[in-house]
Amino acid sequence: MxxxxxxxxxxxxxxxxxxxxxxxxxKAPKLEPFEVKELNIEKRVAVIVPAHNESSGLIPTLQDIRAQLGAGDRVIVVADNCTDDTAAVAAASGAEVIVRNDPERIGKGYAMGWGVTHLSADPPDFVLFVDADCRLQDGLIDGLKRTCHGVQRPVQALFIMRSAENSPINHSFAEFAWILRNWIRPLGLRNLRGPVQLMGTGMMFPWNAINSVPLASGHLVEDLKLGLDLAEAGRAPHFFPFVKVTSVFPTSAKGTESQRQRWVQGHLATIGKFVPRxxxxxxxxxxxxxxxxxxxxxxxxxxxxxxxxxxxxxxxxxxxxxxxxxxxxxxxxxxxxxxxxxxxxxxxxxxxxxxxxxxxxxxxxxxxxxxxxxxxxxxxxxxxxxxxxxxxxxx
Structure with missing residues (x-):
């Protein structure tokens, strides 16, 4: 018994x-004063796009980013262990490109760390990470910048996954589960004045925060690990649900299963490793x-x-x-x-x-x-x- x-x-x-x-x-979320206050001083943002063989879908993402950049802002594509023309496509789209080739150390965390190291020669005020297959809502960078300046902590935008048009796979259950995980639960934590987990894309950091934590790893869910590391350092992420970044689910059974396997295994491994500590x-x-x-x-x-x-x-x-x-x-x-x-x-x-x-x-x-x-x-x-x-x- x-x-x-x-x-x-x-x-x-x-x-x-x-x-x-x-x-x-x-309860509907309310804007905090610092989330709507105009910045009276210029703040520079660097957008890092980790990309591994993403040339086929990279251009729309870069177009969204470049349309929101201000004076002094930068967009850097990290072409990480690519075997396609990701670097050339990114350069032709007006991005700074840094190439990383290290087949012994493969992982998105390594690409993120490579980008931050590249920025250390001329540090920005804020660093925004965006996945190479995402679309950005208008005003996302400005909204995250105001909020990040106000809280001086990492800020996570709303990240939504949708089914592709005419997808042969029914993702209804997955879309609902995603909304629950990435929108409803973080919104509840925000309304309770609590922090949230990072989601891997649409996340902005003050320079002195992102430059102070180890990034280079092959962890399956590097976003979860990064948010927990920063929480331990006293900088737990803040949720800003008023702007969003979107992506689409895979349209093949192989892609769907491999993506979900990485998410589930990474999440379960993180529970065992981090929760007791x-x-x-x-x-x-x-x-x-x-x-x-x-x-x-x-x-x-x-x-x-x-x-x-x-x-x-x-x-x-x-x-x-x-x-x-x-x-x-x-x-x-x-x-x-x-x-x-x-x-x-x-x-x-x-x-x-x-x-x-x-x-x-x-x-x-x-x-x-x-x-x-x-x-x-x-x-x-x-x-x-x-x-x-x-x-x-x-x-």
């Missing part, structure tokens, strides 16, 4: 965190920002959390019907009800456009696919550290 009760009780923590974040997100550091310092990020990190990917909750509910119910105790069942059912409430509230407020109600009828098929996905992930080894996501449509 104790083992099953403990198992169900452990799942209560991420469910409770998720429920608090979703409820807090139901962050909880200890946060408690010893009395730092609510570190504690908030540690608790937020405990929430696994939505599909995995759903499968764990369903699995524990079935397991505890079966044990109780065979003569076991009913306390684990009650805890498991509480988790199930709390999770359903989270999903319902999130869907009603934010998700109805991307996830129509009739799509829920296909949840059984989706769940079976996810079980197979996690099974393959367990036996298939680690994901690649940094490869360009396959976005080609199968013929």
């Amino acid at each position: 104790l083992t099953l009760a403990a198992l169900a009780g452990l799942l209560s923590v991420p469910v409770a965190v998720l429920l608090v974040e979703v409820i807090a997100a139901l 962050l909880l200890c550091v946060g408690l010893m310092r009395g730092d609510k920002h570190i504690l908030a990020l540690a608790l937020d990190l405990l929430v696994p990917p939505l599909s995995l959390l759903a499968l764990l909750i369903i699995g524990t509910t079935v397991l505890t119910s079966s044990a109780a019907l065979l003569g076991g105790a009913w306390l684990p069942v009650l805890i498991a059912l509480g988790n199930f009800a709390g999770f359903l409430l989270c999903v319902l509230l999130a869907w009603l407020k934010f998700g109805r456009q991307v996830f129509p109600a009739h799509e829920a009828l296909s949840f059984g098929t989706f769940a079976l696919k996810k079980i197979r996905f996690y099974g393959r992930m367990l036996v298939g080894g680690s994901a690649s550290q940094w490869i360009r996501t396959d976005r080609s449509t199968p013929h």
Whole structure:
């Protein structure tokens, strides 16, 4: 009984965190004074675009960036271990280009660190990282710059993934999960005056913050690691949801699975590596920002959390019907009800456009696919550290 009760009780923590974040997100965000105040002094921004074989989609991204640059601002493309013409395309589009070739050390973190080292000869006031396949909303750079100047901490824009037009893959579940992860939960943390996780793109840093943390790594989710490192240094990221950067999901099954495998494996590895330490550091310092990020990190990917909750509910119910105790069942059912409430509230407020109600009828098929996905992930080894996501449509 104790083992099953403990198992169900452990799942209560991420469910409770998720429920608090979703409820807090139901309130519309308000602009802080520093987020609308004009800068009275010139501040220079350098935009770094890490790019690994991204020549086919790089031009629109650079056009969006260049349209928002002011006097003294720069855009630097880091052509990292490329085997295509990324460097030439970037140079022709008016970007500064630095080439990095080091096949022994592959990872987006290495490319980011290379770009920051390049800037150290003439440091800007702020550094903005943008992925090479993203589009920027008008006013994004200016809004992030004002906010970053006001908080003197990293600032994360809203990052949304959408399905490509005429995509052969139905990404409805993935789009809803993405909105919950990258919009609803950070919005809830913002409304609670808390920090957020970094999302990998659309993130701006004061120079003295980004220049003070190690970047060069092959970590699968370098954005999560970077945000946690900065939180430990007293500079937890701030969420600015009023501007957004967008990208599209892969349009091939291979690209979809490889991308999700990297995200899931990286997230789970980060939980195991960082959460115990962050909880200890946060408690010893009395730092609510570190504690908030540690608790937020405990929430696994939505599909995995759903499968764990369903699995524990079935397991505890079966044990109780065979003569076991009913306390684990009650805890498991509480988790199930709390999770359903989270999903319902999130869907009603934010998700109805991307996830129509009739799509829920296909949840059984989706769940079976996810079980197979996690099974393959367990036996298939680690994901690649940094490869360009396959976005080609199968013929």
